[in-house]
Amino acid sequence: MKNKGRLCSIALASVFLIFVFLILISAAASAAQVTKIGTGYDPAVYGNKVVWTNGVVIHLYDLTNKTDTTVSSSGASCPDIYDNKLVWRDESSGRPRLAVYDIPTATKSYITRNVDQYSKPAIYGNRVVWSANESVYLRDISKSKQTKIGSGSNPDIYDTKVVYYSYSEDPNADMAIRMYDLKTKKKITVTSSGDPNIPRIWGNKVIWADVYNHQGYIAMYDISTKKTVDVTHQLDTDPSGNEYGASTGTHIDIQDEKIVYNKCVDDYEGKPGVYVYNISTGKSTLVYKYPEDVYTTPEIYDNIVVWGIDKNYVDSADDNDIYLCNLVD
Template identity: 55%
Template sequence: MANKEKLNSIPLVLTALIFIFLILISSVASASQVATQVTRIGNGSDPAIYGSKVVWTDDSVIHVYDLTSKTDTAVNSSAASHPAIYGNKLVWRDESSGVPRFTVYDIPSGARSYITKDIDNRSIPSIYGNRIVWSANYNESNYNYSIYMRNISTSTQAWIAQGENPEIYDTKIVYSANGRDIRDIFMYDITTKKTELISPYSSDLNNPYIYGNKVIWSNFYSRGGFIQMYDLVTKKAIDVTSDNAGNTLPEYANSYADAGDDTGTHIDINGNKVVYSKSGDDQFGYAGVYIYDIPSAKSTSVYIYPRETDTTPDIYNDIIVWGIDSSYGGVNDTGIYICDLSVTNTLPPIAEFTANTTYGAAPLVVRFDDISTGGVSTSWIWDFGDGIDSKHAMNATHTFTKPGNYTVGLTEENAAGNSTATKPGYIVVTDPNIPVADFNSKITEGYVP
């Protein structure tokens, strides 16, 4: 009899576990659909975008996708990586001959030429107009590479400076190099041939990008780095993705004190928008693809991924393209994705949220997570039901100090409209001073007399 009762309890346990598993699957599926206007256009890695064309590599073959005609064209290539595009000019690192070189490809005609001088297996091209810049030839004595520029219209090439990871915009080249302490960000003016130190202080600074009078870079002083932005006109720098505060999420209470320092691995800037990959969870949001609006100084999630996933976002006007950087781990996904912000913002959000706990004694700390669908939200207002409202970027953590049943609501809004999700009596807070009935017994099973 006793054994039969224990066997009967197994199906009940399995049923409960299956039910919990289905809930978790449902939650994850909802959380990944922050922006519904996300389209998979191919498979591969290293995507870049200019105008109506997206380029990437798939199994070392270059692909060119036309956003207007929605056609994918594979370019005859092998051992290709790190493509860059400007207008109808495409350049990538080519190791098909066994020796690193750059292939320069004209998309309309299919004509190609090669850059073979001062290229190594770490050289990554950046192109603007007829100029291509890159770094190569590491110097162990000063811990720097050399930066080179080639004008493909005149077939002339020049050494620019000591440094690495250069990016070019118009007549300006920005790059990272050993400076005052660890690494600084410098800018070279092609017209005046003058170099300027633009980072306000030295740290582990790298991955600079430039657009107009704005320069962004990653500060890798801690973990995966955070983004800083410098204005060439005002000569001032700000932190974009970190306020140097600790992670306030309850599950990270005793963890690292550097929230936002998981946003430096992949960044880009175009117009008034900065896109970046976020690989962790904190009060600033979940891991995923994010866009930072410079005028409003607000970050918005574009697509959510599991923690420790690094994406590779690039942006041109309202189009964001990204893939997954598998070298950092995370999800096993080879997709190339695009999100058209102009289309997404024509849809209102559909508010929905969840909480990490809904029952407990006061003071009860609860983490609320936005799992909305529809268009990308630009504002969030949380109503915790205790007279306290919170304007928060996507997620919120709130402490309920008094016993009671609390109705929680979330209102989300974008240019297309707003939506409210309300859950009556969602949070139940008990009095910590009320005794809880409990008992124990030395005898837990047996046979009747």
């Protein structure tokens, strides 16, 4: 009895120590890596700069100096950044337009033609792409030249290639991800499988969310090899017979060998939160854990991941903080 009591005490102490150890590991993984840098929505990152909006002004945060500069622009949303240029949708005048802001000179100009209340700009170099009224537009801001390049929505741009969602251009597909090459003036269908949307491009990789149900899953196409692989799981059944997977398609981004995404349910595939997927290894890592049904908007550049709460899935401004994680810290 004496030995049994001692063994029970040792077992309980071991369990307690393991429990405390796991808590410390979890706390360290979150606290050591993640920093709150502001409050608002729609963060984007490029180099050492992060941009976001709180609906009244645009915030520009310098990661090197840890300074937050504001740009006056009421009615701002959906900002993007490339080098020293910012773009965002601006409705301060009472009608939708796109603002283009040059950081060194602090000068602002507007794109007013073919813009609607759903236009979300993306920028690469001097080129800005967006969609309005089911058409995709490109503007070279260095030449003030604007053209319609396709019929669709949700465009993204990398160098001379633009990807977008379309349901009318490919006669063999009801829904497709299309890619337009600015050099060759040619288009191809990247995928017409399932219900693909929210395409993103970097280098020779195109990713998208197949949003057919359960918030969708993420797939990737390699332009050079012409092969498609699943990044996250399609809808499946775990060993206990419960559905899992296809809960990762609400917000995605790609840069070099990394993909970031939001997961919003707790299932066999993993916990809800912000994830980074390594293309080379095919492995996903949980960066920051959230409760179920919390939707975030992760974006990535180099080893910096930024995110906020997706305002499309909240009814109030509670907990709309902007967070940053340096993956090498």
